[in-house]
Amino acid sequence: MRNFTFYSPTEFVFGSKTEEQVGKLLKKYGASNVMIHFGGGSIIKSGLLAKVEMSLQAEKIRYILFGGAQPNPRSGLVYQGIEICKNEKIDFILAIGGGSAIDSAKAIACGAKYDGDFWDFFDGSANIIAAIKIGVILTLPASGSEGSHRTVITKEDGMLKRGAGNEFIRPVFSIINPELTFTLPTYQTAAGIVDMMSHILERYLTRTLNVELTDRLCEATLISIIEAGKKVIKDPFDYEARATICWSGTIAHNGILGVGRTEDWATHQLEHELSARYDVTHGAGLAVMFPAYMQYALDVDINRFKRLAITVWGIEDNPKAPKTVALEGIKAMKGFFREIGMPTTFLEIGAQERDIDFLVDKLFQGKDDSFGAFKTLNREDAKAVYRLACE
C-alpha cells in the first residue's frame, strides 16, 4: 500500500426531498448572493428550480439564475459566468444538474477569483489559489463531480478537452435526492452508470500490490452498480436502485476507492478525444473505450483481470486458462453495457477508423510521449486501442 491522503470534506445530504434543505445549507455555509447555475429547461419543467427558489427566498438569500450548461461543458459559457460573478459580486455558486453544470460551476468559481484567463488552470500555466464556494444539487449521477475537486472543460478554440482541480473548487455540500433522477432519459442513466464504473476501474487497474481492502471496496461497489443498474433501466422509478446508483456514483469518485495505489486514468484520456471530436456523451464514449483498453492491457496483469471477471462478473474460475477467464470478464462487461443500451463500438457513436490519426494527434497535443500508469501507452499503442474499439 502506498502512502496517501484521503480528504473528502464535502457534506453529502442524501435522500428523499433533501433539495428542500438547500436554503438552510446555503445559509449554514455563509452564502448571501448566489448564482444558480444549471443546464436546460428540464429543472424548470420538473418544478425543481421553483422549489429551490422558494427555499432560498425563505432564507432571504439573494440569487440570480445562469442556465446553459451543456454536456462536455465549453469555455464560452465559463467566460460568461465569470463575468457575471465579478459584476454581481457573487459569493456562492449553486450548481443544479450533473457533471456539466458542476464542472462549469467549478471553472467559473475559480476563474472569478483570478485576474488572468481561467484556461491557465487547464493548460497548467497557473494554479488555482482561490474560488467562490460551490454547492450542488445533483440530478444526474455519473461524473462524481459532486464529491470531487476536479473539473473538465472543453476549450472551444481547438476543441481541447482538459482537466484542472484543487481543494478550492470542491463542493462544500452536495444534495443528492434519488427521486430527482426518476425522469432521466434511459440513455443518460446508462451513460452515467458506465461513467461511475469507469471511475472505479481506473482505480482498480493498478500496479500497486497489496491493497486488498481498496480492491474489495471497489468490487463491492461495482457489483452494487451492476445489480442496481439493471433494475433502474427496467424500472426508472425504483427508489432503492436509484439510491444505490446515486451513492455509488459519489463514492466512485470521492477518493475512497483509490487510496493506497497508483491510479491509471488512461482510458479517460482516450475517451476525452472522442467526446471532444464527436460530442458523444462521456459515459457512452467510455463504454466504447473501456472494453478495448482492457483487451489491449490484458497482459500487464492477467490475474487482476481474472479476479475482476470472477468477483464482479461471476465468471467461473479456470486455473488452467486465466486469460480465457479474464477475456470472459471483458465480454461480460461489454454485454452489460449493451444490455443497458450503451454503444460499444466506434460505429455506434459516429466515430470512424479513418479519424484515428486525428484523435491521436489531439491526444498527444502538449503532452509527453506516453501516458498511463497501468500500461504505458505511446502513439502506436493509442492507435491500437482505438482500432480495437472499432470492432
Added chain:
Amino acid sequence: MRNFTFYSPTEFVFGSKTEEQVGKLLKKYGASNVMIHFGGGSIIKSGLLAKVEMSLQAEKIRYILFGGAQPNPRSGLVYQGIEICKNEKIDFILAIGGGSAIDSAKAIACGAKYDGDFWDFFDGSANIIAAIKIGVILTLPASGSEGSHRTVITKEDGMLKRGAGNEFIRPVFSIINPELTFTLPTYQTAAGIVDMMSHILERYLTRTLNVELTDRLCEATLISIIEAGKKVIKDPFDYEARATICWSGTIAHNGILGVGRTEDWATHQLEHELSARYDVTHGAGLAVMFPAYMQYALDVDINRFKRLAITVWGIEDNPKAPKTVALEGIKAMKGFFREIGMPTTFLEIGAQERDIDFLVDKLFQGKDDSFGAFKTLNREDAKAVYRLACE
C-alpha cells in the same frame, strides 16, 4: 435506504513516516500553542515524541506536554487538562495514541471552551457549542476516534461510562502510520481488531432493508480485517497487513459503513458496563459480548446472520437450515476471536455471573426502559445476554 448525511471532513494522512509531517499540518490548521496529549511512556521510549517535538520546533510552534491518558479514559484527567488549556491559552490539542488519548483530548477540547462542568455534555444537560481544534497521531488502531466526532469518558464518581459528541470535536487531521503499530502488545492489537469489527457489526445489524451497497462495503471491510488480522498476530512487522488494519479501523467508524440505515449499538452499551466495572480493554469486552448478543438477537433476522456467516466467515450455505448456518457464523467469529488471543467468556475477563444484577442496574441508570434498534432489550433481555456471555 433511509435519508442520511455523510460528512467526514478529517484530513487523513496515511503511510510510512507520515508523523514527520505533523509540524506542517499543525501550521496549515493554524495551531500556534499546542497541548500534546498522550498516555504513558511508550511514545517517549520509541522516540516518537522526540520526533514530533522536532517537527513542531522546526515550524516554531509552541507546545506543552500533557501525558497520563489511560484506557477507558477518566474524568479526573479531563478536568486537569481543561484547567491547563484555559491557563495556557492552548489553541490546538494534538493527541498521540489510541482511543484513550483521543477521547480525553476531545473531552478536554470542548470542556476548555465551556464555563460549566464538561460532564454536562455527557449526561445530556448541555450541548457542545465550541471546542479547541484537535489533531491526531494514531498509534493504536481500534476506536476509530481519529475519524469520528464522538468521545467516551468514564466519570470516576460512580464509574459511569458515557458518550458525547458533535462536529466541533472531530479531528481536523489524523496521521496514521502503520509502522507506529509494529510494537503494540499482541493483546492490544487483537482488542483493536475486535473493536473495529464491532463498529462495523453495530452498523451491519440493522432492520433497514435495501442498503445493499453499504452491506457489501461492510462485508468487504470485515473480510479484509479478518485476513489481515490473522497476519499481524503472526507477524507484527507485516506492514501491508498493519496498513489494512489501520485503514479499516478508520473507515469502520467514520460513518461510510453506516449510511442509509438505522444503526444498533446495543452491544457497545452492554460492553461499556464491563469495562467500567472490571477495567477490561474495550475490545476484549466486545469479544465477550458480541457472540452472546448475536446469539440472543438471532431470531430478529436469521437471513442477515446467515448472509454474514456465508459472505464473511465462509460458511457453506444450507437453504434448509438457515439457523444452523447463522449459528455456524457466530461460532466462526468466536473461533477467530480466540485465535487472535481474545477472551470470549465472562470468566476470562474476571467478570462474574453474580455481578449481572449490578451491571444491569448500572446499564439502565438514567436511561429508558429499553434500548437497541435491532433488537429491543429491556432489563430481562440484558440479563439474558450477560448470562449467555458467561458460557
